Amino acid sequence: MSSSRFHSHAEQAQSVEAALAEAERRVARVSPAEWARKLGCPLDDLLHAAEALPGAQWALRFSDPQTFLLSLAEDAARSEFGRFLLCARGLNWRTTDLLFDPAYHAALRQQERDGSLGLFDRLAFFLFPLFLATQERARIHQRQIQPFVRDGTALASLPCGRMRDLLTLDYGTVRGGLRLTGIDKDPEVVDGVAQFARELFRDRPPPGALDIRTGDALVPGFTTPPCADAFDLLTSAGLNIYLNDDQSETFYRHVYAALKPGGAFVTGHIVPSEEYCWERVNRLHWRLQVAVMTVLVGALWEAYVKPADRVRAQLTAAGFRDVHTIPDSQHIFPTFVARKPA
Numbered sequence: 065m066s067s068s069r070f071h072s073h074a075e076q077a078q079s080v081e082a083a084l085a086e087a088e089r090r091v092a093r094v095s096p097a098e099w100a101r102k103l104g105c106p107l108d109d110l111l112h113a114a115e116a117l118p119g120a121q122w123a124l125r126f127s128d129p130q131t132f133l134l135s136l137a138e139d140a141a142r143s144e145f146g147r148f149l150l151c152a153r154g155l156n157w158r159t160t161d162l163l164f165d166p167a168y169h170a171a172l173r174q175q176e177r178d179g180s181l182g183l184f185d186r187l188a189f190f191l192f193p194l195f196l197a198t199q200e201r202a203r204i205h206q207r208q209i210q211p212f213v214r215d216g217t218a219l220a221s222l223p224c225g226r227m228r229d230l231l232t233l234d235y236g237t238v239r240g241g242l243r244l245t246g247i248d249k250d251p252e253v254v255d256g257v258a259q260f261a262r263e264l265f266r267d268r269p270p271p272g273a274l275d276i277r278t279g280d281a282l283v284p285g286f287t288t289p290p291c292a293d294a295f296d297l298l299t300s301a302g303l304n305i306y307l308n309d310d311q312s313e314t315f316y317r318h319v320y321a322a323l324k325p326g327g328a329f330v331t332g333h334i335v336p337s338e339e340y341c342w343e344r345v346n347r348l349h350w351r352l353q354v355a356v357m358t359v360l361v362g363a364l365w366e367a368y369v370k371p372a373d374r375v376r377a378q379l380t381a382a383g384f385r386d387v388h389t390i391p392d393s394q395h396i397f398p399t400f401v402a403r404k405p406a
């Protein structure tokens with residue numbers, strides 16, 4: 065199945081029925097020993113622990129591990145976010161933005177209060193450690209970007225999606241000359257950003273000149289005409305986690321060329337579980353996340369998880385200096401800030 069909803073993962077997108085059948089095949093391929101290795105406990109233990117989750121008795125079936133897992137997949141398919149994940153095995157800019165959208169969160173909290181919040185939405189938005197880390201990562205990125213919001217600076221987001229990362233910064237002190245550039249491979253973001261800017265700024269003008277272009281992170285200069293020595297800061301979220309090592313290195317070299325001397329690059333990466341701060345990770349929620357994301361969804365980003373050291377080495381190989389790392393509280397999705405020498 066292919067539709068505009070699945071634009072950024074069009075090659076992988078499939079129908080819900082096909083995704084559920086694939087999830088069933090994936091479950092059948094994992095032996096009990098493999099489950100114990102993945103989860104750090106027998107699958108039965110996870111099943112029993114999950115029985116106590118609010119809403120689980122209504123949403124899931126607990127007769128045996130296979131039935132339990134398939135009921136988790138069916139429950140995911142009842143959620144807009146879960147359905148997209150199952151079908152596309154990743155997130156596009158619209159579904160990613162739900163993680164960061166305060167109005168969407170407020171609606172979920174209202175559902176929680178009136179007892180209608182689905183189990184999968186509770187897990188994905190409020191409990192899965194990876195998505196909590198993703199939300200925290202976005203706040204960390206904004207704290208790093210905010211000091212670059214000054215008169216006359218040029219800031220870019222690639223891939224920009226809805227461009228919430230730049231558009232929701234504090235522009236209170238800016239008097240003029242600011243340029244905000246958004247670049248994305250999906251042509252639909254041009255309208256998506258314009259609409260979001262209208263919602264945010266209503267009758268006020270945007271805080272700077274907005275330039276939204278289609279472009280490809282893996283092509284030198286990204287756009288036509290190409291970007292070279294153009295930005296004081298470029299931020300990137302949700303792309304390198306889908307890139308292999310060669311593609312990441314290529315992307316970082318292109319970012320380096322697009323920055324002005326002295327410019328900064330702010331990005332993040334998911335690291336392997338050996339690097340997590342386990343005292344701060346809820347094991348039950350993490351185990352459920354493994355069952356859903358690793359096995360049922362078969363999330364595409366899992367193949368590209370890499371140690372923080374390797375991300376730093378790739379940034380350094382691209383020419384960046386002063387690469388520093390800011391962990392989220394669980395150490396799952398650290399932020400990297402790197403400088404192009406002045």
Ligand SMILES: C[S@@+](CC[C@H](N)C(=O)[O-])C[C@H]1O[C@@H](n2cnc3c(N)ncnc32)[C@H](O)[C@@H]1O
Pocket residue numbers: 071072155156157160161222223224225226227247248249250279280281282300301302303
């Ligand atoms: C997960 S979304 C993230 C969007 C945004 N940064 C955010 O955090 O909301 C990934 C985005 O990457 C874009 N994309 C995928 N491959 C790309 C490429 N080679 N160059 C530019 N954009 C790309 C997709 O169109 C999609 O909008």
